[in-house]
Amino acid sequence: MTDTANQPPENPSRRGFVSALGAGIAALIGGYPLIRALAEMPPASMDVSEEPWVLLVPAGEVETIAPGKPKRADLTRVVAERWRVREEKVALYVVRGEAEALTVFSSICTHAGCVVGFEAKENRFHCPCHDGYFGIDGRVLDGPPPRGLDPIPHRLTEAGLEVRFTRYRLDTAERIEL
Numbered sequence: 393m394t395d396t397a398n399q400p401p402e403n404p405s406r407r408g409f410v411s412a413l414g415a416g417i418a419a420l421i422g423g424y425p426l427i428r429a430l431a432e433m434p435p436a437s438m439d440v441s442e443e444p445w446v447l448l449v450p451a452g453e454v455e456t457i458a459p460g461k462p463k464r465a466d467l468t469r470v471v472a473e474r475w476r477v478r479e480e481k482v483a484l485y486v487v488r489g490e491a492e493a494l495t496v497f498s499s500i501c502t503h504a505g506c507v508v509g510f511e512a513k514e515n516r517f518h519c520p521c522h523d524g525y526f527g528i529d530g531r532v533l534d535g536p537p538p539r540g541l542d543p544i545p546h547r548l549t550e551a552g553l554e555v556r557f558t559r560y561r562l563d564t565a566e567r568i569e570l
């Protein structure tokens with residue numbers, strides 16, 4: 393016969409740890425199909441447009457873009473969201489800088505993805521969501537955006553200014569293409 397009365401009581405924190413570990417393992421085993429299903433789900437939003445290069449500004453209009461006066465142009469993309477496919481309009485800004493070089497910026501704020509607008513009077517881009525400000529050259533002037541506006545790859549062809557719309561990860565200092 394064993395004398396349990398003289399045995400030291402089991403450490404409650406150890407007992408708690410062992411139970412938690414057991415519950416964790418059980419949840420992992422039980423939840424594996426769910427975890428797998430989640431991993432195989434398509435990303436929340438994915439650009440599935442067929443044409444990578446799209447005409448943004450026709451040839452005749454490109455010359456009319458004046459230095460320091462960004463031109464807003466909308467692009468239609470096809471986006472798959474989970475199991476739904478829809479069209480989405482994305483605004484881009486074409487900026488002619490000094491030396492006549494063109495830059496195309498995404499209007500998607502690099503902080504949390506709101507749409508920035510151009511304030512002609514102040515000569516800057518403004519994101520209304522958390523008061524982020526960007527210069528006409530895209531760099532951050534003020535507010536929470538972790539990096540400047542994202543430049544969009546572009547090229548000049550006989551047809552005009554074409555762009556290859558690119559999305560980048562939000563809220564990171566580093567520019568990471570999605």
Ligand code: FES
Nearest residue numbers: 501503504519524
């Ligand atoms: S989303 Fe633009 S500043 Fe936050």
